[in-house]
Amino acid sequence: MWSHEPHEKLKFRLGDKVADIDVDATPGFHGKKSNAATLQFERNLRFAELQEMLYARSRSGDTRSLLLVLQGMDTAGKGGIVKHVVGGGNPQGIKYTSFGKPTEEELSHDFLWRIRKALPEPGQIGVFDRSHYEDVLIVRVHNLVPPEVWEPRYDEINTFERGLVDSGTTIVKVAMFVSLEEQKKRLAKRLKRPDKYWKYNPADIDERLKWPLYQQAYQAMLDRTSTEYAPWHIIPANRKWYSRLAITELLIEALKRMNMSWPPPTFDVDAEKKRLASV
Amino acid sequence: MWSHEPHEKLKFRLGDKVADIDVDATPGFHGKKSNAATLQFERNLRFAELQEMLYARSRSGDTRSLLLVLQGMDTAGKGGIVKHVVGGGNPQGIKYTSFGKPTEEELSHDFLWRIRKALPEPGQIGVFDRSHYEDVLIVRVHNLVPPEVWEPRYDEINTFERGLVDSGTTIVKVAMFVSLEEQKKRLAKRLKRPDKYWKYNPADIDERLKWPLYQQAYQAMLDRTSTEYAPWHIIPANRKWYSRLAITELLIEALKRMNMSWPPPTFDVDAEKKRLASV
Numbered sequence: 001m002w003s004h005e006p007h008e009k010l011k012f013r014l015g016d017k018v019a020d021i022d023v024d025a026t027p028g029f030h031g032k033k034s035n036a037a038t039l040q041f042e043r044n045l046r047f048a049e050l051q052e053m054l055y056a057r058s059r060s061g062d063t064r065s066l067l068l069v070l071q072g073m074d075t076a077g078k079g080g081i082v083k084h085v086v087g088g089g090n091p092q093g094i095k096y097t098s099f100g101k102p103t104e105e106e107l108s109h110d111f112l113w114r115i116r117k118a119l120p121e122p123g124q125i126g127v128f129d130r131s132h133y134e135d136v137l138i139v140r141v142h143n144l145v146p147p148e149v150w151e152p153r154y155d156e157i158n159t160f161e162r163g164l165v166d167s168g169t170t171i172v173k174v175a176m177f178v179s180l181e182e183q184k185k186r187l188a189k190r191l192k193r194p195d196k197y198w199k200y201n202p203a204d205i206d207e208r209l210k211w212p213l214y215q216q217a218y219q220a221m222l223d224r225t226s227t228e229y230a231p232w233h234i235i236p237a238n239r240k241w242y243s244r245l246a247i248t249e250l251l252i253e254a255l256k257r258m259n260m261s262w263p264p265p266t267f268d269v270d271a272e273k274k275r276l277a278s279v
Numbered sequence: 280m281w282s283h284e285p286h287e288k289l290k291f292r293l294g295d296k297v298a299d300i301d302v303d304a305t306p307g308f309h310g311k312k313s314n315a316a317t318l319q320f321e322r323n324l325r326f327a328e329l330q331e332m333l334y335a336r337s338r339s340g341d342t343r344s345l346l347l348v349l350q351g352m353d354t355a356g357k358g359g360i361v362k363h364v365v366g367g368g369n370p371q372g373i374k375y376t377s378f379g380k381p382t383e384e385e386l387s388h389d390f391l392w393r394i395r396k397a398l399p400e401p402g403q404i405g406v407f408d409r410s411h412y413e414d415v416l417i418v419r420v421h422n423l424v425p426p427e428v429w430e431p432r433y434d435e436i437n438t439f440e441r442g443l444v445d446s447g448t449t450i451v452k453v454a455m456f457v458s459l460e461e462q463k464k465r466l467a468k469r470l471k472r473p474d475k476y477w478k479y480n481p482a483d484i485d486e487r488l489k490w491p492l493y494q495q496a497y498q499a500m501l502d503r504t505s506t507e508y509a510p511w512h513i514i515p516a517n518r519k520w521y522s523r524l525a526i527t528e529l530l531i532e533a534l535k536r537m538n539m540s541w542p543p544p545t546f547d548v549d550a551e552k553k554r555l556a557s558v
Contacts, residue, residue, distance in 0.1 A: 056474075056478075082370055082371050083370075087366070087368075090366055091370060092377065092408070191548055195335075195541045198336075200544070263476065265476040269470055272481060276466055276467060276484060
């Protein structure tokens, strides 16, 4: 149902403008919304299969891993990706970390300190629900540190990610975008349903008022940290079914490009068959 | 489809003998195998809902958590529980840890050191794939430490778990049992399929030969560490569909007994509705 590979259609290209993103679009997808649930189910299985292979290989010494970096304004659907996309995998091989307001201890170290501790081990899929990019997003928008501190972070992040890629971690970075109207609807829903109150934070509205500043900060982030080795992908997220399908495909594609196969046995299969038959 | 609550039917009672476990049985279940897939799907959803509530409450200061302890001989199906039962939950609130052979660093500390580091945070469901119980199972069977070291561990474990429960962690302990014939079949399958080789370990056969010693060690573990505050459950595991359904029910039951409701809002809902309408 994809006319174009999502990783090609969604990859950020220098010159792309955050202000121009069509958040209602479904780039590369020519199926219908009514196909989405079945397709999501099938692709979750494919994702799970590749995830198992990645994990299996780590048992035989393959040290590679994958890291999914989720960024997006409140209500963009990061939580839904964790639940419906990552949740399709096996908890055995998932390392999920949510990065909220840094603790005192975290603030006493450099901004990548807490990030390094959350990196995936060999064979794992790491999931960052927000990430080191908050240090050039909310931190920049709210002047939490002066420009001479956040400004060098773009380059520091690139160097950091270069190192990760060189040591065998494939990085999949996605920035999810919803319209302000859609955000309003989603916040209103959280205020309407007692089972959603916990997802609501009055500060979300303050952030909403700063959208133009966030737009600038997202633009700078994309312009300066979308690299060949760790490109950003722009996910139109007004349609949840689309953003979930698209990110599932990005993960599948990234895993396929790792060119994996089931690891060969580390023992003599025939000898073991004989041993087993005798006990 | 349950004639009796699984947590009552499966709870270990002093006097129960490992040698007498009917591993083909499906205690408390009066449905058919053909009902299992649909029921599993439905109960996974219920589990996910309760898990979300536990997680949501932690955001409002509820510090409770749940810990699932999985024990069982090789091929008993621990991995399947992680994939098909725990995997029904949201990775956001799952903390999974597999305990293999201890590292040098772990061995330099007391046996509970690595366990403490893996405990669930408030709102999380911790999953121990093997656990501190290996220190009175494989360690005892292989004489990895002298009896004067492992013998006091039963009491140490009870004290440790008492402390966990007192600080708000509900502990669900399950011991999964398969027959030696069923284990043979499952090992044979791993030797037949290249996508299963990675799950096979030649040492599994050595362990298999020590089944009588393991049986003694499991018996002692059950007799001495099944407490009122953290009882063991015996899971007949020759039928995978049953063990998965049963452990799902144990988790649901444990979560229900926590008497949770959606947390009340920490803000003035009407005031927030007005604020939102204006921006």
